[in-house]
Amino acid sequence: MTQLNFNLDIEILKDSVLNSNLEAVVKSTIVLVLNEYMEKERDDYLQAAAYERSIERIDYRNGYYERELLLSIGRVQLRVPRTREGHFSPSVFEKFSRVDQAFVLSMLEMVVNGISTRKVTNVVQQLCGENVSKSFVSSLTGKLDPIVNEWANRPLNTMYYPYVYADAMYIKVREHNKVISKAVYIATAINENKRREVIGLKIDHVESFEAWQGFFQHLKGRALQSPKLIISDAHEGLKKAIQREFIGTSWQRCTVHFKRNIIERLPKKESKQIIADMRRIFNSISVEEARQYKEQFVDKYEEEAKVQKAIEILEDGFEDAIQFLNQPSRYHRYLASTNSLERLNQEVRRRERVIRIFPNNQSAFRLIGAILMDYENRERSGKKSL
Template sequence: MAKRKKERLTEGKQNIIASLIEEYDIQTAEDIQDALKDLLGSTLEAMLKSEMDEHLGYDPYERTDSLNARNGNKTKKIRSKYGEFEINVPQDRDSSFEPKVIKKRQKDISDIEGKIISMYAKGLSTRQISEQIEDIYGFEVSDGLVSDITDKLLPEIQDWQHRPLSSVYPVIYIDAIHFSVRDNHVIRKLAAYVIIGINQDGMKEILTIQVGENESSKYWLSVLNSLKARGVKDILIVCSDGLKGIKEAISVAFPKTEHQLCIVHVVRNTLRHVSYTDKKQYAKDLKSIYHADTEERAYEIMLNVTEKWDKKYPRSMDIWANNWDSISTIFKFSPALRKVIYTTNTIESLNSTFRRLNRQRSVFPSDSALLKALYLSTFEATKKWTMPLRGWGTAYGELATMYEGRLD
């Protein structure tokens, strides 16, 4: 696209700029800021005076029979994107004046709360936000104020966590990201468990984010039951990594739901203790398992790979043998649908956003601080979720055939 030519300044604008430079003796960028701040204050005062004239219905020094009259000015400190400054707000005798340009009790015209929440969403700590605000706008925002502003999100988060869901999800993905949280001066590791659903239109949807500590079948059963309480009646396939107790919980909460273990996680766990020189060949052998045409052929290859590497890396293939029923679910489907369910990579774009939080903040001050940051980050990540999964039409047709009647 051709680059737009910059429009020439009109003569009027050129005269204004020249007057500004002369009036304020502008030499630096800071001088420009100060000039704009002064001009903003003067402009606001002029607008307030005009509003007062309109409110009273007569000009200053004009004779009138009105009982109400001007009653001096009151100094008010204002925060703006150009910094903090004071203005004189006109007062009337019976205090009935309700200014519109700057409302009563309004002290901030820079939309500071929105900016603080935006910075919080990007993972900045309360201290970092305070420093940023002071650097940019020239006034200090306390850590407590930042916390108070972001705490306003907590009821909104509660509502979001309990909102109604669709009755059927063809596929859901469950994954976890770990964070450090301070609790009574002790730092402990907590996991943010994220559940993303693929709805019947093929669109990704974050169903819930749970901050938890101990994985167990009891814990996962409570999470899945909470989805049921919000209206989910059926899930065709749950994709996850090796979360402790998830398989047992699925069988209780959704008995007809199939579990697919994330192949990428299985491969990573298999290669964890393999030397660098062998990793490439070992990974190639593992790939031949999950790229096999049928489950029978895949199982046969799995046994051969185990025999090949077991002497050098004992028990490295145990994860495949012990979880074969959850690994082999993909072999029921066509290659196109296998790509949708064989890995939790669908959740990776969200996870990468969450990992940025870890880079920005090594330790979160509380569980609620972590939850607020995660909640805000989801909206950063999901802005791009505007299209269904690639090839979803074909995949949906296959699922409808395989699970006849359950997608109606």
Template sequence: MTKVSKEQLRKFIKENNLKSTEDVQAALRDLFAGTMQEMLEAELDTHLGYAKHDTKNKTTDNSRNGHSRKTLTSEYGDVEIAVPQDRKNEFEPEIVKKNQTNTVGIEKQVVALYARGVSTRDIGAHLQQLYGLDVSPTLISNITDKLIPLIKEWQNRPLQTVYAVVFLDAIHFKVKQEGQVVNKAAYMVVGIDLDGKKDVLGIWIGENESAKFWLSVLNELKSRGVEDILITCVDNLKGFSEAISACYPKADIQKCVVHQIRNSLKYVSYKDYKSVTAALKPIYKANTEDAALVELDMFEETWGKKYPLVVRSWRANWDELATFFRYPPEMRRIIYTTNLIEGYHRQLRKVTKGKSIFPTDESLTKMLYLATMEVTKRWTMRVQHWGQILSQLIIYFPDRVEKYIR
């Protein structure tokens, strides 16, 4: 492309009496429209073989000169140009395609802003301020709808055969449904594969969290190629363990200790919060399961009479709370809580906090998907100490791991 010389720029400024950015934008808009028009005229001349149109006498719909008026959105604002009409499908415009209404690559910007949780109204305001474009919320929604095939492809992609650890948890949002605002759960699954890499395995939108829905999620993971999971990390949702065992009977189940503590404190008066929390800490900080059981007995001696439901809850869930004691310290830090997936959830919350209500399940899915793509871009490193963890997993699960190690 030939650069414009300083002399030409000075002449352009003088001839158009440019004194402000608004003057520049208006002049460039006119220049853009004129340039596009000349290109269209030349294109039609080439097609017809001779000049068979009058650029000085353009009408809204003139079949004699084969033109119609068209508003084209450019980065300099909306401009109106005369577009050659299709003549019995003989002429296919190349400069401005049929039904094309813009020349600005705004789609990537719309998607990027949407991925950061910017509302459709604010995206429109941003584009108006930056480019002078009037972009409606409907257009923004239509642009982001182009993500739907990508989301479906991502959601249905094949997965690893074996995952060392899988975290399952849900976060909740308000969504409009049939004229009412209802609570919906976004079911999330994060896996750590045998290479020590983290990945989000899928996002499912359903009614309030239930073990039945989790069962359908686990069945879908199996249909996408996940044959085995060594350890599953979950909260204390009723029926969760049964759902996991139904799909992956060999999987060790680790209930989140932090969730267990929170549930325990529901039965504790506020004045005893700190004391009870401190008394529970030696249980899950013990070096062995036997030592942890001794600490649990001591807790019962001190607090059992006042808070029997706390003790009952720990003992009822003990088998799945104590799973992490079987593993080395490096693995214990990963699995004894669901902090890994909750950290991912916090990143999603940063994006969705500006949306108190989502208009549809689809709009919620689009935003969660885009936010997830941003989060997982940073998941490039292996889990810390993974080499040491993997060597012990091979010892714990020789038949289930060794044949899949590359």
């Protein structure tokens, strides 16, 4: 039997399977695979495709019936094909009992790692013990894409998202026989239940005002209401798009990026106390306290020539970097930076490195969407609210 190599942490996957922490996406994927394979088995049994006239035909299609299959992740409802004379019997139910857990783990690996042709072939071989054609695999992959697409376009009017995080990262995609960089736009949010949620994904050519504006318009088209605060880095196109698309929304400049910009302008030596004084500003509990510490910082170091550039950067971006202090204090640690989104980007990057170059936009969207869906499922099932 074919042995599969998993890129994911197998212990985590086993724990998810055994504890039934899988969401509808995985079950839906398994149902699609099994239904499609049973359809192929019926075609082979009849020796004729649907609506095909053939002298070799031995029977005729006679619709479907519903049948449950009990898996280690719970029950799934399958659409079992039947024939007029009733002699056809799919092999799935007999074979699945021998490979149930291996197949579930394979499906998880397949969903989160891009559903490549090779991986789908390996999974079906693991299940059925035989090779399948590339056309069958392509047809199956095409039926899996709507799962990610439906998630990525779901309505956002079921609850209010007061705090939204936005960032972009770059990937490599093959297009017209060339390898080019594409920008991946991701938006996450803290919802009114105080839980993190991924609310947006888009792949575009470059990070620009027009692209960010289109991304925000897509979110608004899915009924996203203007949030209280959007947290991001200081990309000019992103800032402009926020101002244009979200009336009444404040922009919070990521303090981690901002402090890094300030520190880069400090002298390499003897800056330890300067950095400590600067960080005290952003550890304040109110806007008034932050402004007070900032003035003290400027008064203390304004005569030091080597600190002047850092002071200019601080003065220029200070107000945008303390907007989080206008929100309830219990949220301050979560709103000061884009750290949570950066960690999510790193998880995407870790999986994306396995592929290195995507064959097209859809394969990239499928992989990244699956990773984000997996992240969201883990957030719902394994973490408390903020």
